Amino acid sequence: MTATFTFFGGKGGVGKTTVSSAYALECAESGLETLVVSTDPAHSTADVFDQEFGDEPRPVEGYDGLSALEIDPEQEVQDHLLDLRKQLNAQLSATMVNEVELQLEMAHQTPGAYEAALFDRFVDVMQRADDYDRVVFDTSPTGSTLRLLALPDLLERWIDRLADKRERSIDLYEKAAIGNQEPRRVMEGDPILARLQGRKERFAFAGETLRENAAFYLVLNPDELSVRETARSIESLEEADLPVRGLVVNRLTPEPESHEDGRGATYLRERVATERDRLERIEREFDAPTVGTIETRVEEVKGEFLADVADDLEIAVGE
Ligand SMILES: Nc1ncnc2c1ncn2[C@@H]1O[C@H](COP(=O)(O)OP(=O)(O)O)[C@@H](O)[C@H]1O
Numbered sequence: 001m002t003a004t005f006t007f008f009g010g011k012g013g014v015g016k017t018t019v020s021s022a023y024a025l026e027c028a029e030s031g032l033e034t035l036v037v038s039t040d041p042a043h044s045t046a047d048v049f050d051q052e053f054g055d056e057p058r059p060v061e062g063y064d065g066l067s068a069l070e071i072d073p074e075q076e077v078q079d080h081l082l083d084l085r086k087q088l089n090a091q092l093s094a095t096m097v098n099e100v101e102l103q104l105e106m107a108h109q110t111p112g113a114y115e116a117a118l119f120d121r122f123v124d125v126m127q128r129a130d131d132y133d134r135v136v137f138d139t140s141p142t143g144s145t146l147r148l149l150a151l152p153d154l155l156e157r158w159i160d161r162l163a164d165k166r167e168r169s170i171d172l173y174e175k176a177a178i179g180n181q182e183p184r185r186v187m188e189g190d191p192i193l194a195r196l197q198g199r200k201e202r203f204a205f206a207g208e209t210l211r212e213n214a215a216f217y218l219v220l221n222p223d224e225l226s227v228r229e230t231a232r233s234i235e236s237l238e239e240a241d242l243p244v245r246g247l248v249v250n251r252l253t254p255e256p257e258s259h260e261d262g263r264g265a266t267y268l269r270e271r272v273a274t275e276r277d278r279l280e281r282i283e284r285e286f287d288a289p290t291v292g293t294i295e296t297r298v299e300e301v302k303g304e305f306l307a308d309v310a311d312d313l314e315i316a317v318g319e
């Protein structure tokens with residue numbers, strides 16, 4: 001199977017996990033083998049479906065054709081560093097290792113490390129998605145990660161230059177030490193070059209898959225902050241050649257019945273009017289169409305209520 005990928009981006013708390021779970025459920029119900037990937041340990045698919053999920057896909061009980069996978073970004077950063085350290089230890093002297101350890105520790109503190117490690121895991125999931133028709137992510141790559149997609153071109157040039165330089169120095173070495181085959185072996189199995197080449201292929205795959213087999217949606221709430229954040233996300237996705245296919249506006253205030261009056265009803269009507277203005281602004285300012293408007297429910301959206309939320313989405317599952 002060739003899977004297609006759907007990403008729901010947006011800032012924390014706007015409803016990405018809720019919307020992506022609802023959409024994944026709709027995909028599964030329409031007969032697509034679907035995997036939903038959650039990344040937020042605070043509120044995740046586990047809460048939505050009242051089941052524990054882990055680092056590998058697991059079937060969601062009670063829903064045919066639906067599996068879930070939870071990525072713990074903190075754990076990913078740890079594993080990433082551990083892996084890097086192992087590779088470096090094999091290549092560097094003891095004093096250098098200490099220096100590098102220090103640098104790695106510091107790198108771990110930067111927000112970029114978190115995002116990069118998470119993205120790395122996304123690429124893994126995309127590379128191993130053959131069992132699914134559809135994979136739904138409850139977050140989308142942002143700023144610094146998106147810039148990584150330009151990496152293959154950059155790496156290409158580095159690799160060529162580095163390979164060229166190494167070849168020349170190895171040639172010289174061989175002329176000086178005729179009969180010694182060691183240098184040739186060093187060139188062929190050059191770990192640094194191999195690593196760069198591996199990274200290049202990985203990011204080239206990611207860029208291609210995201211551009212050809214993925215759709216990006218942004219979830220937002222009808223408030224000023226969320227609208228501004230959406231403008232920024234649209235921009236950074238478009239810079240990476242990834243157009244936003246639609247916007248989902250979540251947490252709209254329900255309108256009271258016309259016969260209702262009193263303080264509560266007045267308040268709700270005023271809020272509804274404010275949000276209506278904001279919705280109009282969203283439609284006017286953004287090229288991406290609004291593909292869903294979801295009212296605020298009385299409680300957290302879980303289990304049977306997911307189908308109800310999915311009904312408010314106008315995203316065709318075939319897309
Ligand atoms: N339309 C809604 N009505 C009621 N509660 C909602 C709605 N959308 C989201 N929530 C609740 O808001 C909280 C945050 O939503 P979530 O989907 O986890 O956001 P995100 O993934 O963007 O951080 C959750 O407790 C969720 O159940």
Ligand SMILES: [Mg+2]
Pocket residue numbers: 016017018040043044138
């Ligand atoms: Mg979430």
